[in-house]
Amino acid sequence: xxxxxxxxxxxxxxxxxxxxxxxxxxxxxxxxxxxxxxxxxxxxxxxxxxxxxxxxxxxxxxxxxxxxxxxxxxxxxxxxxxxxxxxxxxxxxxxxxxxxxxxxxxxxxxxxxxxxxxxxxxxxxxxxxxxxxxxxxxxxxxxxxxxxxxxxxxxxxxxxxxxxxxxxxxxxxxxxxxxxxxxxxxxxxxxxxxxxxxxxxxxxxxxxxxxxxxxxxxxxxxxxxxxxxxxxxxxxxxxxxxxxxxxxxxxxxxxxxxxxxxxxxxxxxxxxxxxxxxxxxxxxxxxxxxxxxxxxxxxxxxxxxxxxxxxxxxxxxxxxxxxxxxxxxxxxxxxxxxxxxxxxxxxxxxxxxxxxxxxxxxxxxxxxxxxxxxxxxxxxxxxxxxxxxxxxxxxxxxxxx
Numbered sequence: 001x002x003x004x005x006x007x008x009x010x011x012x013x014x015x016x017x018x019x020x021x022x023x024x025x026x027x028x029x030x031x032x033x034x035x036x037x038x039x040x041x042x043x044x045x046x047x048x049x050x051x052x053x054x055x056x057x058x059x060x061x062x063x064x065x066x067x068x069x070x071x072x073x074x075x076x077x078x079x080x081x082x083x084x085x086x087x088x089x090x091x092x093x094x095x096x097x098x099x100x101x102x103x104x105x106x107x108x109x110x111x112x113x114x115x116x117x118x119x120x121x122x123x124x125x126x127x128x129x130x131x132x133x134x135x136x137x138x139x140x141x142x143x144x145x146x147x148x149x150x151x152x153x154x155x156x157x158x159x160x161x162x163x164x165x166x167x168x169x170x171x172x173x174x175x176x177x178x179x180x181x182x183x184x185x186x187x188x189x190x191x192x193x194x195x196x197x198x199x200x201x202x203x204x205x206x207x208x209x210x211x212x213x214x215x216x217x218x219x220x221x222x223x224x225x226x227x228x229x230x231x232x233x234x235x236x237x238x239x240x241x242x243x244x245x246x247x248x249x250x251x252x253x254x255x256x257x258x259x260x261x262x263x264x265x266x267x268x269x270x271x272x273x274x275x276x277x278x279x280x281x282x283x284x285x286x287x288x289x290x291x292x293x294x295x296x297x298x299x300x301x302x303x304x305x306x307x308x309x310x311x312x313x314x315x316x317x318x319x320x321x322x323x324x325x326x327x328x329x330x331x332x333x334x335x336x337x338x339x340x341x342x343x344x345x346x347x348x349x350x351x352x353x354x355x356x357x358x359x360x361x362x363x364x365x366x367x368x369x370x371x372x373x374x375x376x377x378x379x380x381x382x383x384x385x386x387x388x389x390x391x392x393x394x395x396x397x398x399x400x401x
Contacts, residue, residue, distance in 0.1 A: 029149075030060050030089040033121055038082045040127040042096035043180050044113060044194060045251070046078030051098025053080045058091040062118075062144055065089075073098065076255045090122040091150065096129045104198050104239070105318055106247035111203040119176045120150055131194045132175040135161055135210065138218040160221030165193060166274040167267055181252060181259040188262035195244055195264060196271070199235025200282065200318035200386060229277040237272055237279050238386045241265045281393075283321055283385055284314040291336070291366040296323065296381070301397045303369055311340070311365035315356060320387050321363065323354040328379035328399070329370045336366035369399045 042051060051073040057065045071082045073096070080096075097114040101107075117133035118140055136157040143153035159169040170186045178190040198206060209231060216225045223229060245261060252259040285296040289310025293300060296313055303309060311332070313321050327350055332342070339361045343353040356363050369379075383393035 030091065031122060032088050033085065033090045035085040035121065035125060036083070038085055038121070038125060038127055040080060040094075040129065040176075041078045041179055041181075042073060042080060042098075042115065042129040043078050043100075044109075044115065044131060044198070045101030045103045045180070045248070046076065046255075047073055047096050048076050048078075048099045048101070048108060049073060051078075051080075051096050051100075053082070054095050054097075055082055055085070056093045057087040058089055058093055060089065062091060062141065062150075064093065076101075077257045085121075087121075090120050091118070092121055092127075093118055094127060094129055101251050102198060103195060103244050103248050103251075104200060106243075106250065109203045113203050113207060117176045118154070119174075124176075126177075128176050128179060130175065130178060130180070130190055131197055131210070132158065132161065132178065132190055135193075135214060135217075136175055138214045139221060142218050157221065160217065161193075162189060164217070164223045165196070165267075165271045167192075167270070180248075181257065181261065183260040183262050185262075188264045189267055191262055191264035192267035192271070195239065195241075196232055196236045196268060199232075200238065200316060201235070202317045205317070226278065230280050233272065233275055233277040234280050234282055236268055238282055238388070238392065239268065240387055240389075241268065243387065281385075282316055283319055286312055286314060288312075289364045290338075291364070295367060295397070296383075298393070298395065301395060303397055303399055304401065305369050305371040305399055307368060309367050309369075311354065311363075311367045313356070313363045315339075315360055315362065317360040319359055319385070321356040322384040324351060324382040324384070324391075325354070326351040326380040326382070327377050330379075331368050331370070333366040336364070338365065339363040340365050371399075371401075 042053065053071040053073065055069045057067040059065050067087065069082055069085060071080050073080050093116065095114055095116045098112055100109050100113055102109050115129050115131065115134040116137050117127065117129045118137055119127050139157040139160065140153045143156055144150065148156065154174060158173065158175055162169050167189050173186045178186050180187060180191040180194060197209060201209065209228065212225065212228050213223065216223055216228060248261055285298055286294055287297050288294055289312030291310040292308045294310045294312045295303065296311060315321060329350065339357050340363050341355050341357055345352045378396040378398050381395050381397065382391040385392040
């Protein structure tokens with residue numbers, strides 16, 4: 001009897017041991033690594049001289065062990081170098097914290113930004129930090145907690161993020177291998193998404209947008225928040241892509257770095273053409289201003305002569321505006337302009353140009369129209385938002401008694 005019990009129990013014990021060993025092997029599939037050098041780029045646009053770099057060792061549960069290596073970027077190209085690494089695991093977390101080149105404005109960022117990247121250094125000697133590596137981090141961590149392998153989690157998270165922007169993930173692409181200063185499909189996608197997220201935002205607004213995006217997609221890989229959706233596509237719709245390319249090329253020329261800026265423009269245009277996200281205006285044209293009903297309000301198209309009106313627009317940070325009015329005659333109070341510079345009236349074309357002076361400052365002006373004998377035809381108002389060379393909006397207004 002005892003022999004029979006042993007015969008039944010022993011296979012069960014062996015199976016349990018095998019199961020536990022397999023499970024432990026999956027959980028602790030780590031390999032000690034030793035690297036003479038790790039190099040890479042930190043890019044939103046390129047991070048600036050003085051940016052801090054922190055490389056952290058991860059354990060089998062992908063938690064930080066407390067072993068860190070620090071470094072700094074010592075140029076304006078965004079490149080860093082870490083000498084001699086010896087970790088218990090091939091899995092690492094790296095972050096960059098510093099100022100960066102804003103490709104929209106062509107200037108350095110107004111405050112510091114932190115970006116992260118998760119990576120497996122088994123077969124790598126370089127590791128880049130960028131907006132895609134940052135956006136995918138929380139989603140990768142969630143998928144790892146659900147039992148995915150590191151490669152599966154990374155691949156799935158990146159694919160899901162690109163699908164949000166109507167883009168396909170190139171085969172075997174890893175976010176930490178991408179570089180906005182080099183040609184190639186993956187690099188084009190990285191730069192396109194970097195530009196979309198930056199938009200006309202301050203660094204603080206960019207950080208908040210990324211945080212909201214990351215929180216939304218972390219558990220299911222889908223962007224559900226309509227406010228974030230609209231924020232992304234509305235800024236994308238207003239971008240001056242040719243100016244952005246010029247800014248990037250000029251920056252790399254200034255710092256003496258060889259580059260081949262990828263074709264990011266087509267990916268942004270494809271996002272605009274294919275996405276069903278709702279586009280909303282970034283510059284507000286309130287119903288009323290300081291002097292009455294607002295001529296620039298998009299919903300109002302009839303006005304009366306000899307009545308005071310406002311000529312008002314609320315500009316976001318990094319938001320500029322030019323208005324051209326045509327085919328009419330109007331008058332404004334010389335003492336009233338707020339944040340407007342106004343051209344002389346062109347009598348031959350019956351037009352006038354109103355240009356905002358300072359970004360992020362509300363504009364207003366006291367204006368009135370002459371009687372209808374001076375305005376027999378509709379007055380055309382052209383809106384040139386965010387330095388656009390073509391009108392971003394056009395509306396016609398009628399002057400009635």
